[in-house]
Amino acid sequence: MILVTGASGTVGRHVMQLLQQSGHRARAMVRARPGRTMPPGVDVVQADFEDLASLRRAVADVRAVFLLTAPDTPTPDHDMALLAVARAAGVSSVVKLSAIGTGERFGTATVGAWHHMAEDAVRASGLTWTILRPSSFASNCLYWADAIRAGQPVPNLTGDGEQGVIDPRDIAAVAVAALTDPAHAGKTYTLTGPELLSLPDQANQLAEAIGRPVVTVDVPPASAPQQLLASGMPPAAVEATVIGTAWARAGHNRILTDDVATVLARPPAAFRDWARRHREAFTGAP
Template sequence: MILVTGASGTVGRHVVQLLTEGGQRARAMTRNPSGYALPRGADVVRADFDDPESLRRAVTGVRTVFLLTAPAAPTPDHDLALLAAARSADVASVVKLSAIGTGERFGTATVGAWHQAAEDAVRASGLAWTMLRPSSFASNCLHWAGAIRAGQPVPDLTGDGEQGVIDPRDIAEVAVAALTDPAAHAGRTYTLTGPELLRVADQATQLAQVIGRPVGTADLPPDAARRQLLASGMPPAAVEATVVGSAWARAGHNATLTADVQTVLGRPPATFRSWARRHREAFTGTR
């Protein structure tokens, strides 16, 4: 049995689908089982990272865990709670979804400090482990959909900073490879990127070509981004993490491409344009 946390999210639902399609026993963990259409064949379990008893039930009989946490405010606490339950249940291995740049210093800040703490805990857990550090998700552009449909420019927090934007399905496929053959990937840290470096402006251009209408951008430097995010009600710790990560990328530190997707999957990573074509309807409102 493979437990997938974050099973209703962007990467997690792809992981569950790929596991079940491949004939693997997958247990999908979610706080609200009735709120999402998870793939048929998955063993769905309700659990909450803040409820230790629910975590103990979730890991019962589990061999391997896909560890994906997405708290409202950055904290390693959810990772630590799941790891404690996993050790008690004699889980053998864990695949942790982290992020590119984790642990790098940027000015007085540490990029992905909460991911670094969680990674350290995974390495010290006694479980076999694999770390996945993806670059910027192509699906982050879905936050632009409303503005694009309204003909408004999309916010650009990273300026001329280029990023190896990656299709979340590729992240999920690499995760499944590690989950189903832990020995082959144990002790590895994979930095996962798409095949090309893109600025936000480049993504906007490709989206415009796919949907057949202009997509403009509006530069949002760190101080302006901080003000807007705080005004939106985002928790201050999450705002700071977002601003630090965006400023780090704006300064050119995420201009990284790797061959890790090709190495694991035996094929090149998908392009941003192919992702945009699959999601065209989200930006146009029409099929």
């Protein structure tokens, strides 16, 4: 049995799907929510990183864990809680979703400080581990959908900083490889798409895919916290996002790797293909 945390989220949903398609037994960990339903036939456990008893239920009879902790609570505590119950329950391996730039110093800040502490805990856990450090997700631009449908500009927090934007489905495919093949034990993979794109480059490719203009408006670092707070982001997540986007704006995520191709034996998907697959979200038309 493989436990998938964050199973209702962007990457976890694909991890569940790919594990099921390849015939592996997988359990989706989700929080209890009124009215929540999961697809029929999915083995679901209701658990919360804040509730140790529920985590113990989640890891019962589990061999491997896909460990995804959410950015709205940027703390290593969630990773550490899961690692503790997993070790006690005899889980043998963990695949942790981290982030590109983790642990790098940027001025007085540490990029991805919470992921850095969590990565250290994973490496020291005694479990067999693989760490995935993806670049910026293609799916981040789903946040623009309302603005684009309303014909409004979309905010650009990263300026001309280019990133190896990655399709979340490729991150999930690498996670599944790591969960099911011991050859990936002890590896830290930096996962990128096939080309470097600035946010205006992404806007242009998206505009091409949906047949509508996508205009970006620069949000300078000094105004970023205010804008993110106004969008409803929790303050702790705002701080982490401001550090991460300033890091990207300065060009430090200008990185492409072969890790996706090496693990999957095929090239990573292009952003323009992701955009074509998701055009409905931006236009309302299939």
